[in-house]
Amino acid sequence: MDASVKAVAVMAVIFAASQLGALALVSSALGEEYQAFEEPNDPMIPVYYIIAVVLFTFAVLYIIKKKRENIVKFVFIGAVGFTVFYVMLIVATLFDTGILALLASVGLTAVLLYYLLKKPEWYVVDATGILMAVGVIGILGISLNILPVIILLIALAAYDAISVYGTKHMVALADGVTEMRLPILLVIPKRKGYSYLDQKSLKEQLDEGSEREAMFMGLGDVIIPGVLVASAFYYLPDALFMGLPGNLVVALGALAGGLIGFIVLMRYVLKGNPQAGLPLLNGGTVLGYIAAYLIVFQDLSLGISLQW
Numbered sequence: 001m002d003a004s005v006k007a008v009a010v011m012a013v014i015f016a017a018s019q020l021g022a023l024a025l026v027s028s029a030l031g032e033e034y035q036a037f038e039e040p041n042d043p044m045i046p047v048y049y050i051i052a053v054v055l056f057t058f059a060v061l062y063i064i065k066k067k068r069e070n071i072v073k074f075v076f077i078g079a080v081g082f083t084v085f086y087v088m089l090i091v092a093t094l095f096d097t098g099i100l101a102l103l104a105s106v107g108l109t110a111v112l113l114y115y116l117l118k119k120p121e122w123y124v125v126d127a128t129g130i131l132m133a134v135g136v137i138g139i140l141g142i143s144l145n146i147l148p149v150i151i152l153l154i155a156l157a158a159y160d161a162i163s164v165y166g167t168k169h170m171v172a173l174a175d176g177v178t179e180m181r182l183p184i185l186l187v188i189p190k191r192k193g194y195s196y197l198d199q200k201s202l203k204e205q206l207d208e209g210s211e212r213e214a215m216f217m218g219l220g221d222v223i224i225p226g227v228l229v230a231s232a233f234y235y236l237p238d239a240l241f242m243g244l245p246g247n248l249v250v251a252l253g254a255l256a257g258g259l260i261g262f263i264v265l266m267r268y269v270l271k272g273n274p275q276a277g278l279p280l281l282n283g284g285t286v287l288g289y290i291a292a293y294l295i296v297f298q299d300l301s302l303g304i305s306l307q308w
Contacts, residue, residue, distance in 0.1 A: 003190040007215040008266045010188050015217075015262055018130055019226040019255050022137035023248075026230050029090050036143040040235075041305060045144060046152035050159065057163075076182045077116065080128060085109040087135030120181035122196035122214065128183040133222045140223075141230020146303045149231045153282040156224055160278035186217045215269070221277035225258040225285035232289060236303050241296045250292040250303075257288015 037045055063072050088108050092101035112131075115124045144152065187196055194213050229251045236247035261284020268275045293302050 004215065004270055007188040007190050008270070011186065011215060011217055011266075012259060012262055014126070014130060014186060014188075015222050016255060016259060018133040018222050019137060019229045019258070021130075021134040022141060022226055022230045023233050023251060025087075025090070025134060025138040026142060026234050029094055030138050030142050030234075032142075034090070034139055034142060036139055040143055041145040041147060043148055043151055045148050046155055049152060050155050053156070054159070073182065076184070077113065080116065080132065080183055081109055081113050083132050083135060084112055084128065087131060090135070116181075116183065120196065122187035122189060122194065125181060125183045125196060126186055126188075129186050129219050132183065133219060133226070136223050137226035137230050140227045142234045144227065144231055145235050145305070146228075146231055147306070149228045150286060150304075153224060153228060153278075153286055156220075157276075157278040157282040160276040164276035184219050186219060186222070188215045188217070190214055218277060221281055224278060225254075225261075225281045228285050228289055229254045229258070232293075232303070236293075237297075239297075246296045249296050250289060253292020253295075254285050254289035257291070258282075258285035260284045260288070 039045075060072050085105050088105035089101060092104050095101070096104075112124070112128050115121075116128060141149075181196060187199075190213055196214070199214065232254055233247050233251035236250055238245040238247045240246065241249050258281055261280040261282070264284070265275060265277055265280040290302060294300075297303070
C-alpha cells in the first residue's frame with residue numbers, strides 16, 4: 001500500500017476514534033455541570049465564537065510576524081495543560097473522587113507537558129492532540145444544542161475556505177505552529193524513522209514542490225465536525241430505532257457523513273496542495289446528520305428548537 005494512502009487511513013482512524021471517544025465521555029461522565037454556556041440553544045453563541053477565533057488567529061499571526069513565538073508557545077502550552085488536566089480529571093473521577101484522581105490528573109498532565117517542551121516528537125503531539133480533541137468535542141457537544149452547532153459548522157466552513165484559498169493566512173498559521181511543535185496539528189508520518197523535530201517549514205516544502213515526509217491535519221478538522229456528533233447524542237431523544245437508541249444512530253450517521261467528507265477531502269490532499277478541510281468535513285457531517293435524523297425520527301424539525 002502506498003505510504004500516503006496508509007497515512008490517510010491512520011488519519012481516518014484518528015478522526016473517527018476521537019469522536020467515538022467523545023461519545024463515550026458524554027455518555028459516562030459529562031452532564032449539565034460541565035456545560036460551557038448557560039443557554040445551549042442561543043444561536044448567538046457561534047457568532048461570538050467565530051469573532052473570537054478570527055481575532056485570536058490574527059493575534060497569533062501578528063505575534064509570529066514580530067518574532068515573538070515564545071509568547072504564542074507559552075499561551076498554547078498553558079491552554080493545552082489546562083485542557084489535558086481537565087479532561088484527565090473528568091475521566092479519573094469515574095474511578096475515584098478523592099485525592100487520587102487529582103494526583104493522577106496532575107501527574108499525567110505534567111508528563112505530557114514535559115515531553116511537549118523537551119521532546120515534542122510526532123507521537124507526543126498526536127497523543128496530546130487526540131486527548132484534547134476527545135475532551136473539547138465532548139464539552140462543546142453538551143454545551144451547544146443542534147441549531148447553534150449547525151450555525152457554527154457552516155460559519156467555520158466558510159471561514160476556513162476563505163482563510164485557505166483567499167487570504168491564505170491559515171497556511172502561514174499552520175507553518176508557524178509546525179515550527180513550534182504544538183499539538184494543534186495531527187502529524188502522520190509517511191515513512192519509518194520520521195522525526196517531527198527535523199520537520200522543515202511547510203511553506204518552503206510547498207514552494208519547492210518537494211515530497212512531504214508526513215501528512216498533517218488541523219486539530220480543528222477533527223473537533224469542529226465532532227461537536228455535532230456529540231450534540232446529537234446528548235440532545236436528541238433516545239427512543240429505540242431498530243434496537244438501538246435513536247440519538248446514537250443519528251450521532252453515528254453524522255460521523256459517517258464526516259468520514260465520507262474526509263475521503264473526498266483526501267482525494268484533493270493527495271494531489272499535493274493544501275486544502276480547506278472544514279467545508280467538506282462539516283458539510284459531510286451536517287448531511288449525514290440530516291439523513292440519519294430523517295430516517296430515525298421522521299420529522300422535518302431536524303431536532304432544532306427555535307427561541308421565539
